[in-house]
Amino acid sequence: MSEPVRVSMISLGCPKNLVDSEVLLGHAARDGLLIAQNVEDSDVAVINTCGFIDSAKEESIDTILEVAELKKQGKLRGIVVVGCLSQRYGDDLRKELPEVDAILGLSDYSKVPQLLRHIARGGDERFVASTQGGSLKDARSDASRLVLTPKSYAYLRIGEGCDHVCTFCAIPSIRGKQRSKPIEVLVEEARGLARGGVKELVLVAEDSTAYGMDWSGRQRRLADLLVALGEVDGIEWIRVLYAYPHTVSSKITEQLRDNPKVVPYLDIPIQHISGPMLRAMKRGVSSEQVRGILDRLRSEVPGIAVRSTYIVGFPGETEADFEELLGLTEDYRFERLGVFPYSDEEGTPAHTIEAERVTEEVVEERVEAIMLASRRIIEERNLALVGQRAKVLVDGAVDPRALEGRPELAGARSIGRTFADAPEIDCSVFLETEHPSGTFVEATIRAVDGYDLVAEVDAS
Secondary structure, eight states: OOOOOOEEEEOOOOOHHHHHHHHHHHHHHHTTTTSSSSSSGGGGEEEEEOSSHHHHHHHHHHHHHHHHHHHHTTSSSEEEEHHHHHHHHHHHHHHOOTTOOOOOOOOGGHHHHHHHHHHHTTSSOEEEOSSOSSSTTTTTOOTTTTSOOOOTTEEEEOOOOOOOOTTTHHHHHHHOOOOOOOHHHHHHHHHHHHHOOOEEEEESSSSSGGTTTTTTTTOOOHHHHHHTTSSTTTEEEEEEOOOOOGGGHHHHHHHHHOTTTTTEEEOOBBBBHHHHHHHTOOOOOHHHHHHHHHHHHHSSTTTTTTEEEEEEETOOHHHHHHHHHHHHHHHOSSSSSEEOOOOOTTTTTTGGGOOOOOHHHHHHHHHHHHHHHHHHHHHHHHHHHHHOEEEEEEEEOOOOGGGGGGGGGEEEEEEEEHHHHHHHOOOOOEEEEEETTTTTTEEEEEETTEEEEEEEEOOO
């Protein structure tokens, strides 16, 4: 018998991409392929790419070229590229990257193990496949995926695609129209994750608040889903990412406030607050509506942690537009905030918009100004937490590289998060004692290191 094929995965981009990677690896493992942690230890490397903005595309291309160099050196037999970049630019990639053995867009990855085995065993026929639309099939559960996150959390993809027409965004052209999974399918998947020890579900979609509209007569069903997921034994935290501003209903805020498993945290990317910018972006919401929902979150969900994102430097953004955005940052004091420079994406309406372009230098200055304001706000909030107790979900052991140049963190053994922190994107809590991933501990905050907290676990 021939030796088993070894497969490695490099997953780039957003959590939704990571779920795709986990699904693909789940098919591979179930088909008898071995999963290698490192590219150098594999026969075939799979690269799941991101094609959303320029920096993500550059990272994807650089990664492909680095892995291609390993192939030239004889350290692996094949390369497969999947995901958003190959969905968007598949024809170009096939022309420019002959060293890649297969290029797939967003597709049903159940047939990929056959392809990987074919490449690993010297198949000389270059494979080409691309399926327009998306990787989500109606009523299909991803419960058999090979979860790559720590036991503390896993992403639950509740939908795919987007029906909005934001002028800056290429996602609808890449992933298609919005489609959501039925509630019973997601509950089944959540139960499977809980049986594997997962404690937190992080709900992701291009637009989480549009959940269910495609199969329930245009009714939004996120609140109903939160109720159902809250009944899954073993799951203790449920977190919602990617809510669309004017579609956060009172039913959703009720769940954020009253459901003991739904953490009082909401990721609500507003992108801008200036009326002219919101109209140019075709966000479908006014400045007054955005301010109204933000204020409503504070009043209807006491103690909520609100995360948002901005786009700075959109074509036509004036100094007055920017000052209004900076003012919102100072006034609203988001608990968490991400700021991104506008990326001019071909194929989007904004790419050809007739408006004055903001210079790169000015964009950088505006991003820095908002990030400085946000950092000061977060640090002030963190300092106010010193001496207070907090419930912390442990993600695992501390990577020693995270401690370099940070003397305040010396001696930290475990890393975790409070309810106010989504994994991978928000702040962390460093603990001086060891605790397994997926453990909840009560800890007292004793110090602050920038965005992060240092805490001591309370004696039991």
